[in-house]
Amino acid sequence: xxxxxxxxxxxxxxxxxxxxxxxxxxxxxxxxxxxxxxxxxxxxxxxxxxxxxxxxxxxxxxxxxxxxxxxxxxxxxxxxxxxxxxxxxxxxxxxxxxxxxxxxxxxxxxxxxxxxxxxxxxxxxxxxxxxxxxxxxxxxxxxxxxxxxxxxxxxxxxxxxxxxxxxxxxxxxxxxxxxxxxxxxxxxxxxxxxxxxxxxxxx
Amino acid sequence: xxxxxxxxxxxxxxxxxxxxxxxxxxxxxxxxxxxxxxxxxxxxxxxxxxxxxxxxxxxxxxxxxxxxxxxxxxxxxxxxxxxxxxxxxxxxxxxxxxxxxxxxxxxxxxxxxxxxxxxxxxxxxxxxxxxxxxxxxxxxxxxxxxxxxxxxxxxxxxxxxxxxxxxxxxxxxxxxxxxxxxxxxxxxxxxxxxxxxxxxxxx
DNA sequence: TAGATTGTTAATCGATTAACAATC
DNA sequence: TAGATTGTTAATCGATTAACAATC
Numbered sequence: 001x002x003x004x005x006x007x008x009x010x011x012x013x014x015x016x017x018x019x020x021x022x023x024x025x026x027x028x029x030x031x032x033x034x035x036x037x038x039x040x041x042x043x044x045x046x047x048x049x050x051x052x053x054x055x056x057x058x059x060x061x062x063x064x065x066x067x068x069x070x071x072x073x074x075x076x077x078x079x080x081x082x083x084x085x086x087x088x089x090x091x092x093x094x095x096x097x098x099x100x101x102x103x104x105x106x107x108x109x110x111x112x113x114x115x116x117x118x119x120x121x122x123x124x125x126x127x128x129x130x131x132x133x134x135x136x137x138x139x140x141x142x143x144x145x146x147x148x149x150x151x152x153x154x155x156x157x158x159x160x161x162x163x164x165x166x167x168x169x170x171x172x173x174x175x176x177x178x179x180x181x182x183x184x185x186x187x188x189x190x191x192x193x194x195x196x197x198x199x200x201x202x203x
Numbered sequence: 204x205x206x207x208x209x210x211x212x213x214x215x216x217x218x219x220x221x222x223x224x225x226x227x228x229x230x231x232x233x234x235x236x237x238x239x240x241x242x243x244x245x246x247x248x249x250x251x252x253x254x255x256x257x258x259x260x261x262x263x264x265x266x267x268x269x270x271x272x273x274x275x276x277x278x279x280x281x282x283x284x285x286x287x288x289x290x291x292x293x294x295x296x297x298x299x300x301x302x303x304x305x306x307x308x309x310x311x312x313x314x315x316x317x318x319x320x321x322x323x324x325x326x327x328x329x330x331x332x333x334x335x336x337x338x339x340x341x342x343x344x345x346x347x348x349x350x351x352x353x354x355x356x357x358x359x360x361x362x363x364x365x366x367x368x369x370x371x372x373x374x375x376x377x378x379x380x381x382x383x384x385x386x387x388x389x390x391x392x393x394x395x396x397x398x399x400x401x402x403x404x405x406x
Numbered sequence: 407t408a409g410a411t412t413g414t415t416a417a418t419c420g421a422t423t424a425a426c427a428a429t430c
Numbered sequence: 431t432a433g434a435t436t437g438t439t440a441a442t443c444g445a446t447t448a449a450c451a452a453t454c
Contacts, residue, residue, distance in 0.1 A: 005400065006445065012399035016378070030411075038380055042411095043447060050413060058411035058454055075403045083398070090300065094293035098394055102355075102378060106398050145401055152305075168405040171397060175219070175305060177241055185404045187397050191301055194374060194390050195286070195309050196215035197208065198348055200278045201388045202371040209421065233435075245435095246423060253437060261430055261435035 001074060007048045008075055013038060014048070015071045018064050030061035072105070081107055082143045086158050087150035088113040088128055091173055095147060100124045109141050114150075134158075138165035145169040152176045204277060210251045211278055216241060217251070218274045221267050233264035275308070284310055285346045289361050290353035291316040291331055294376055298350060303327045312344050317353075337361075341368035348372040355379045 003011075014034060021029070031049070035042040049062065052074045056062035083099075085092045088111050099106050111123055114131045121128050129137050137143070146162040148155055148170060155174040162170060169185040172178050180186050206214075220240060224232065234252070238245040252265065255277040259265035286302075288295045291314050302309050314326055317334045324331050332340050340346070349365040351358055351373060358377040365373060372388040375381050383389050 008403045009396050012396040077402050090293045090297035169401040193212050193215040198372040199280050199284050200211045
C-alpha cells in the first residue's frame, strides 16, 4: 500500500491518541474532534482515513477500536520490527526510556556501546553489547532498524556496518549527513537546524 | 525577509558545513559540491542562495566566507537568541551537551528542573534553577526560546508558564501535542512517529 | 425535513526541478 | 570559441484545502 509520508506520520499520531481515548469516552469519534486535538483540518483527517479505507458514519463518526485496528494493520510491519540503538550515551538512553515507557509495539532488542563499563550491563532490561558485535547481533536477532546516537565522528562508519549487516532503516541523531544507498530508508534528526529554524521564524 | 521553511533548514546545514570547510580547502565552492554533500539538486542549492541574494561566479563558484556571513546575516536573530531547557533528564542533558559542544551561536543561558538534587547544580557550566522560577528567570535573562524535555504529563503546564513569561518559540520533545497561540513558533519532535514512519517505509 | 456529518473530487498552495539564457 | 557554471523562470510534483454530493 502506498501512502504519503505526511499521512503515515499523522496516522501514527491518531493511533496513539485513540489508544489513550479507548476506554475514556464513548467508542466513536468525529473527524473534527481528531482534527481539533492536533490542530488539523477535519478534511485532512477524513482524507487520511479514506486513504486507508476507513469508514465512519454520519451519525457517530468513526469507531475508535476499528480505527486503531485499521491503522495498525496498514502502517505496522507484520513479522519484524526489531530495533537496535547504537550509542548508550545520554541521547541513546533517553530514546530507550522513551520508547520502552510509551510504546509497546516497537521492539528495541539490542543496544550497543564502545565503553567497556557499559558493555554487558543492561539498560531497561536490554543487554548492551560491544559495538564490535553489531554485525553478529543484527543478523542473529533479525534487526531491521538502527538508531545512531554515537558521537558525530563515528556516524559514517557505524552506518556502513549497519548496512552491511542487512539493516533496512536508519534514524540518525548525529549532525553528520549520511549518504546511503536508495534502498535504505533514512531519517535525519538534526537538532541544531531546528534551533536555527525557530530562531529565524520568531524574528 | 521571507524565506520558505525548507530553505531556512537547508541554509542552516550549508552554514555548518561551510564553517568546517572554511580553512580546509580552497575558499570557493560550487553549487554542485554543496548539493552532493547533502544529496540535493544543485538547482535547489542555487535557488536557496539566490533567495538570500548570494552571488557566485561561474569560474570558481561561491566564496565560502561570504556565504557564511550572508547566511548568518539572513537567518540569525540579531540581538537575542537566549534559550532555556526545561527538564534536565537524559534528553535535556543530551541536547545541552550537543548544543554547547557543537554550536557557538546558540546561547543556552538557563536550565530548569523540579528535582532538588539538580537545582543549583551546574550542567556544562549552566546553572540549573528550580522549575518554579521559570517566569522570573525567563524575564530577567530575556529568554526567547524554550526547549521542553520534561515528562509528557507536564508539557502543557510548562508551555503555559513559558508563554506567560514572554517566550516566542518552543521546541517540544514530549509526545503531547501543544495547542499554542498563533504568535508562538512551535516545533514538535515526536520520536515515536519517526519510528512508525521508518517502519512503514521499509516494508 | 433541516442539520450535521462523511467521502471524494477539483482547486490551490508550496516546494522541487527542468529548461534555458547569461556569463566567464 | 567550447565548456562549465550561475541565475532565473516556468513546469511539475506533492500536500492541503475548498467545494459539494451523499447519507443518516
